Amino acid sequence: MKGNVIVGQSGGPTAAINSSLAGVYRTAKDRGAKKVYGMLYGIQGLLEERYIDLSEHIKTDLDIELLKRTPAAYLGSCRYKLPEIHENKEVYEKIFEILNRLEIEAFIYIGGNDSMDTIKKLSDYAIVTGQPTRFVGCPKTIDNDLALTDHTPGYGSAAKYIGTSVKEIIRDGFCLEYSKGVVTIVEIMGRNAGWLTGAAALAKGEDCPGPDLIYLPEIPFDLEDFGSRIKELLKKKGSIVVAVSEGIKLSDGRYVCELGAGIDFVDAFGHKQLSGTANYLASYVAGEMGCKTRAIELSTLQRAASHCASRVDILEAYQVGGAAVKAADEGDTGKMIVFERYSDDPYQSGTAVKDVHKIANDERLVPRAWVNEDGTYVTDDFITYVRPLIQGDVAPIMVDGIPRHLFRPF
Amino acid sequence: MKGNVIVGQSGGPTAAINSSLAGVYRTAKDRGAKKVYGMLYGIQGLLEERYIDLSEHIKTDLDIELLKRTPAAYLGSCRYKLPEIHENKEVYEKIFEILNRLEIEAFIYIGGNDSMDTIKKLSDYAIVTGQPTRFVGCPKTIDNDLALTDHTPGYGSAAKYIGTSVKEIIRDGFCLEYSKGVVTIVEIMGRNAGWLTGAAALAKGEDCPGPDLIYLPEIPFDLEDFGSRIKELLKKKGSIVVAVSEGIKLSDGRYVCELGAGIDFVDAFGHKQLSGTANYLASYVAGEMGCKTRAIELSTLQRAASHCASRVDILEAYQVGGAAVKAADEGDTGKMIVFERYSDDPYQSGTAVKDVHKIANDERLVPRAWVNEDGTYVTDDFITYVRPLIQGDVAPIMVDGIPRHLFRPF
Numbered sequence: 001m002k003g004n005v006i007v008g009q010s011g012g013p014t015a016a017i018n019s020s021l022a023g024v025y026r027t028a029k030d031r032g033a034k035k036v037y038g039m040l041y042g043i044q045g046l047l048e049e050r051y052i053d054l055s056e057h058i059k060t061d062l063d064i065e066l067l068k069r070t071p072a073a074y075l076g077s078c079r080y081k082l083p084e085i086h087e088n089k090e091v092y093e094k095i096f097e098i099l100n101r102l103e104i105e106a107f108i109y110i111g112g113n114d115s116m117d118t119i120k121k122l123s124d125y126a127i128v129t130g131q132p133t134r135f136v137g138c139p140k141t142i143d144n145d146l147a148l149t150d151h152t153p154g155y156g157s158a159a160k161y162i163g164t165s166v167k168e169i170i171r172d173g174f175c176l177e178y179s180k181g182v183v184t185i186v187e188i189m190g191r192n193a194g195w196l197t198g199a200a201a202l203a204k205g206e207d208c209p210g211p212d213l214i215y216l217p218e219i220p221f222d223l224e225d226f227g228s229r230i231k232e233l234l235k236k237k238g239s240i241v242v243a244v245s246e247g248i249k250l251s252d253g254r255y256v257c258e259l260g261a262g263i264d265f266v267d268a269f270g271h272k273q274l275s276g277t278a279n280y281l282a283s284y285v286a287g288e289m290g291c292k293t294r295a296i297e298l299s300t301l302q303r304a305a306s307h308c309a310s311r312v313d314i315l316e317a318y319q320v321g322g323a324a325v326k327a328a329d330e331g332d333t334g335k336m337i338v339f340e341r342y343s344d345d346p347y348q349s350g351t352a353v354k355d356v357h358k359i360a361n362d363e364r365l366v367p368r369a370w371v372n373e374d375g376t377y378v379t380d381d382f383i384t385y386v387r388p389l390i391q392g393d394v395a396p397i398m399v400d401g402i403p404r405h406l407f408r409p410f
Numbered sequence: 411m412k413g414n415v416i417v418g419q420s421g422g423p424t425a426a427i428n429s430s431l432a433g434v435y436r437t438a439k440d441r442g443a444k445k446v447y448g449m450l451y452g453i454q455g456l457l458e459e460r461y462i463d464l465s466e467h468i469k470t471d472l473d474i475e476l477l478k479r480t481p482a483a484y485l486g487s488c489r490y491k492l493p494e495i496h497e498n499k500e501v502y503e504k505i506f507e508i509l510n511r512l513e514i515e516a517f518i519y520i521g522g523n524d525s526m527d528t529i530k531k532l533s534d535y536a537i538v539t540g541q542p543t544r545f546v547g548c549p550k551t552i553d554n555d556l557a558l559t560d561h562t563p564g565y566g567s568a569a570k571y572i573g574t575s576v577k578e579i580i581r582d583g584f585c586l587e588y589s590k591g592v593v594t595i596v597e598i599m600g601r602n603a604g605w606l607t608g609a610a611a612l613a614k615g616e617d618c619p620g621p622d623l624i625y626l627p628e629i630p631f632d633l634e635d636f637g638s639r640i641k642e643l644l645k646k647k648g649s650i651v652v653a654v655s656e657g658i659k660l661s662d663g664r665y666v667c668e669l670g671a672g673i674d675f676v677d678a679f680g681h682k683q684l685s686g687t688a689n690y691l692a693s694y695v696a697g698e699m700g701c702k703t704r705a706i707e708l709s710t711l712q713r714a715a716s717h718c719a720s721r722v723d724i725l726e727a728y729q730v731g732g733a734a735v736k737a738a739d740e741g742d743t744g745k746m747i748v749f750e751r752y753s754d755d756p757y758q759s760g761t762a763v764k765d766v767h768k769i770a771n772d773e774r775l776v777p778r779a780w781v782n783e784d785g786t787y788v789t790d791d792f793i794t795y796v797r798p799l800i801q802g803d804v805a806p807i808m809v810d811g812i813p814r815h816l817f818r819p820f
Contacts, residue, residue, distance in 0.1 A: 013582050041587065071578050073585035163812050168481050168714035171815060172423050175483035177451065184710070205809065207817035299706045300594070304578035307718060310811065390811035399615065401720065401800035402573050405581060407617035 001033045001329050003105030003132075007054075008039035008046065009140075010111035010118065011079065013072035014154030015161075015306045016317035017140045018406070020110045021074055022067040023321020024138070025054050028106070031329050037102060043109070043118055044080035047094060051102075063406055068314055069396055070405035071306035081114065082121045085128075092125045099133050106328030107133050110321070112141035112152070113363065116336055120356045123334030134333035136324040137356055140317070142303045144195035147362040148354050149338035153320055154303070155195060156313030156389035161305040162188060163202025163390065165298060170208055170241050177238030181291035183230060184241045186211070187278035188298055191247040194218050194366045196302065198378040199386055200243035212240045217247035218365050219375035221256055226281070227288050229376065234291060246277050246297075256280060307403050311392025312347070323351040347388035411443045411739050413515030413542075417464075418449035418456065419550075420521035420528065421489065423482035424564030425571075425716045426727035427550045428816070430520045431484055432477040433731020434548070435464050438516070441739050447512060453519070453528055454490035457504060461512075473816055478724055479806055480815035481716035491524065492531045495538075502535045506543070514543050516738035520731070522551035522562070523773065526746055530766045533744030544743035546734040547766055550727070552713045554605035557772040558764050559748035563730055564713070565605060566723030566799035571715040572598060573612025573800060575708060580618055580651050587648030591701035593640060594651045596621070597688035598708055601657040604628050604776045606712065608788040609796055610653030622650045627657035628775050629785035631666055636691070637698050639786065644701060656687050656707075666690060717813050721802025722757070733761040757798030 005028040009017055021038075028036045038057075040050040052075075058064060067074060083091055099107065107122065109115050116137045123135040139146050144155035166186055173184050190196040194216025204210025212233055215221055233240045248256045257276040278295035286293045320337045327335055336356045342348040370382040396403035415438040419427055431448075438446045448467075450460040462485075468474060477484060493501055509517065517532065519525050526547045533545035549556050554565035576596055583594050600606040604626025614620025622643055625631055643650045658666045667686040688705035696703045730747045737745055746766045752758040780792040806813035 009585070013585050070581065072581040075585075076587060077585045160811055164717050165711055165715075167812060167815070168716060169710050171480065171482040172710050172714040175419070175423050175485075175487045177486060202812055205812065205814075207815050294710065296709045296711070297707065300579050300582050300704065301575055301706070301711070304582040305575075306578060307574050387810060392811070393808065395805075398803065400797060401570055401802070402577060402612055402615065404615075405577070405617050 001028065001031045001105055003033070003103045004035040004037060005033045005106045005108065005325060006037040006039060006051065006099070006102065006104045007108040007110065008042045009073035009075050009077050010042040010109060010115040011077060011141065012112070012303060013077060014140055014142050014303050015071045015157040015309045016154040016313050017072070017110055018070045018074045019068040019314045019317035020138050020140060020153060020321035022064050023318035024108050024325055025058055026064060027322035027325040031325060038075045041076035042078035042080060043082065043095070044078035045076060046098060047091070049098065057408065066397060066404060066406040068318065069306050069309070069394060069403065071304040074406060074408055079114065082118050085121060085125055095122065096125070096129070096131050096133070100131070104133050106325060107135045108138055108324045108328065109135070110138040110140045112139070112143065113146060116146070116356050116359050119336065120334060123356065126333065134328040134331065136328045136332060137336035138320050138324045139336060139338065142196060143190055143193055145193035145363045145365070147359050147364045150341040150349065151339055151389055153313060153317035156310040156316070157305070157308070158196055158302050159199035159202065159386055160310040160390035161302050161308045162196060162199045162298060164308055166200045166211055166241070166243060167203035167208050169296060170203055170211065173239035173241055180238045181234050182239050182294065183282070183285045183291055184239070184294045184296060185278040185281045186241065186243045186296045186298065187246050188243055189302055190217060190245045192217055192363055192365065194245050197243055197245040198366060198382050201378045201383060202386065202390065211243045213242045213376045214378055215242070215244045215248050215376065216366055216371055217245040217249065218368070219371060220251040221248040223250065223284065227284070230285055231289060234289060244277055244281065248277060307396050309394045310390045311394050312389055314394045320351060327353045344384050344388060347391070411438065411441045411515055413443070413513045414445040414447060415443045415516045415518065415735065416447040416449060416461065416509070416512065416514045417518040417520065418452045419483035419485050419487050420452040420519060420525040421487060421551065422522070422713060423487060424550055424552050424713050425481045425567040425719045426564040426723050427482070427520055428480045428484045429478040429724045429727035430548050430550060430563060430731035432474050433728035434518050434735055435468055436474060437732035437735040441735060448485045451486035452488035452490060453492065453505070454488035455486060456508060457501070459508065467818065476807060476814060476816040478728065479716050479719070479804060479813065481714040484816060484818055489524065492528050495531060495535055505532065506535070506539070506541050509543050510541070516735060517543050517545045518548055518734045518738065519545070520548040520550045522549070522553065523556060526556070526766050526769050529746065530744060533766065536743065544738040544741065546738045546742055547746035548730050548734045549746060549748065552606060553600050553603050555603035555773045555775070557769050557774045560751040560759065561749055561799055563723060563727035566720040566726070567715070567718070568606055568712050569609035569612065569796055570720040570800035571712050571718045572606060572609045572708060574718055576610045576621055576651070576653060577613035577618050579706060580613055580621065583649035583651055590648045591644050592649050592704065593692070593695045593701055594649070594704045594706060595688040595691045596651065596653045596706045596708065597656050598653055599712055600627060600655045602627055602773055602775065604655050607653055607655040608776060608792050611788045611793060612796065612800065621653045623652045623786045624788055625652070625654045625658050625786065626776055626781055627655040627659065628778070629781060630661040631658040633660065633694065637694070640695055641699060644699060654687055654691060658687060717806050719804045720800045721804050722799055724804045730761060737763045754794050754798060757801070
């Protein structure tokens with residue numbers, strides 16, 4: 001590379017997004033980039049001229065290893081949506097003034113659907129106005145809902161944490177069967193896509209029956225049918241564990257959480273922030289069946305649990321970071337790195353470069369065939385898909401009993 | 411030993427209670443016990459003649475290792491409170507008929523305050539009626555509120571999980587500072603004792619500022635003062651993380667959670683089951699300050715997270731199991747094993763045998779001197795106390811990406 005590289009992180013945090021940052025930094029350095037800048041708080045921070053020289057912060061190989069193990073966006077994140085080019089040229093002019101001043105050859109943005117929208121607009125603007133910077137997206141989202149890629153870095157670690165935690169919750173519930181009839185509802189992230197909720201089935205194995213029911217947001221939720229299934233289960237066993245997506249909806253389109261406390265927040269992209277689904281269902285079961293219930297929201301923990309990361313996920317996140325720099329260095333722009341899977345077992349996959357215009361704002365959902373007919377569990381095909389992505393561990397670097405992270409002192 | 415041993419587990423599950431069971435089993439076998447029985451669902455199950463021969467289930471050294479890593483009570487737990495002896499002799503007669511039939515020399519009960527009450531009553535009854543069985547309690551509780559012992563097995567692992575998770579939550583919050591002013595309230599278990607909530611301070615280190623405020627149940631909670639502290643913090647930083655005990659109370663004695671959704675359950679011991687403290691405070695802050703808030707309940711996860719257990723805790727839990735059998739074998743009855751600490755750094759401790767009459771139903775709280783004057787944080791003395799208890803890891807035995815547990819197929 002002859003010029004400099006700038007990298008940013010955007011959207012919701014994951015346990016793997018910093019491993020992609022490490023991959024970008026290392027590969028940019030290896031390919032001869034003079035400077036590797038980091039935008040603080042993504043494109044929103046860049047617009048306020050907030051960026052750093054990463055070499056001043058990532059100094060040793062140990063720093064690289066710590067960065068891979070640090071959850072959430074090291075550089076800070078944002079949910080800033082770029083205006084359409086014809087709506088507000090000033091924003092674009094400002095961004096490119098900064099990029100040109102910093103002699104940026106490659107602009108790498110690590111994020112999900114919304115971030116790929118940013119890559120698309122910036123690369124379009126650069127082409128139309130003849131700017132030299134190339135723009136490549138690095139996939140990231142625990143939701144695993146990006147189109148065109150087999151899977152998305154961040155998902156594997158979240159899935160591993162969900163499988164592990166749900167198994168521990170089931171174990172906890174079993175031992176409390178003395179108070180016959182405890183129904184535990186575990187609420188899992190995933191607004192429209194059930195990839196994370198389905199991962200609750202990973203708890204199932206030779207040593208664990210797994211959750212009793214799993215409800216994905218792709219399938220309309222039938223409250224009465226749910227109630228009668230719980231009633232039947234209560235006749236047979238003392239502890240029942242149900243995994244539900246935060247985004248399950250009734251057939252009339254209302255979110256289940258709207259039946260309870262409701263929706264409290266709509267973000268800049270118009271996405272409703274959901275919560276309260278487990279609480280509502282727990283109250284419903286307690287009211288209808290008079291049994292003890294417990295609502296557990298895995299909440300922030302499922303996207304930040306670096307201490308339980310998947311090795312495959314962390315290494316693949318590192319890999320896409322490097323692949324994005326390589327693609328930009330070789331002349332690609334308006335592209336995103338994707339994963340292609342060649343085999344489930346033994347797991348084999350590789351990166352490819354795809355046109356970001358085909359990806360942006362398109363959500364990939366769990367196929368209907370990967371959910372059972374009743375809509376109450378994922379199938380073996382789902383497990384075959386997710387299993388390779390949770391393999392292996394990345395042992396935290398422990399200092400005085402607690403995992404050490406890479407600290408950003410600014 | 412000449413006779414047999416029976417062991418039971420009681421009260422809330424922990425990540426370490428099965429390590430104590432492993433210690434009881436191994437030591438009883440080593441000391442020549444013919445049979446080691448396990449009560450299913452504690453004394454309540456025993457009354458229904460529900461017990462197993464543990465040798466049929468723990469067959470190999472690998473099983474012992476798996477048992478140490480299996481969260482929640484392997485044998486099942488209960489919260490059954492024995493009646494006073496003069497109130498209901500039949501219950502005692504039934505228990506001792508079973509114990510004598512099984513030729514039980516040592517009865518080991520792994521549990522917290524309420525379980526030590528069971529040991530006390532059974533040993534009193536045995537002495538008064540001249541029965542040969544000896545009764546020894548094994549301390550267990552994530553709450554760390556047992557009297558006379560320096561600390562309690564189960565606490566160290568929960569503290570390690572809380573410190574680790576709160577640190578990950580703080581990291582998550584930092585990176586989202588673009589949406590200036592996010593207040594995250596993390597609700598932690600501990601009805602009356604703040605040992606677990608104080609462990610949130612373990613997140614603090616060279617690489618993390620730790621939570622901004624920590625509220626223990628020992629100190630009356632002032633809602634207005636809390637509000638003005640949040641207001642001040644919001645002027646200085648974008649992400650604020652507060653750790654609160656589920657049991658914080660106003661100075662008039664009302665639980666903070668009663669101000670919101672309220673108390674939904676009172677157990678057999680008359681303990682109020684609390685939840686909703688974080689939710690209430692998050693709504694309060696959102697209402698008063700108009701900022702975004704997030705309520706996170708660590709919930710069941712904090713007591714079941716074997717995947718994040720402390721090595722010191724798991725080994726000490728194993729140790730007290732063995733010490734309980736040894737004490738009973740040497741003639742002790744009506745006793746509980748405790749820990750005595752000889753040194754913080756390097757950490758040195760040992761077991762001792764104490765009279766259970768001095769322990770039962772007595773709660774040990776966090777000393778006032780270990781909380782700062784404002785009542786908003788724990789002091790360095792608290793950290794010095796807890797730090798040795800979270801040291802070291804017990805790597806889960808991973809099978810196909812998920813921790814393996816010892817399964818009880820009955």
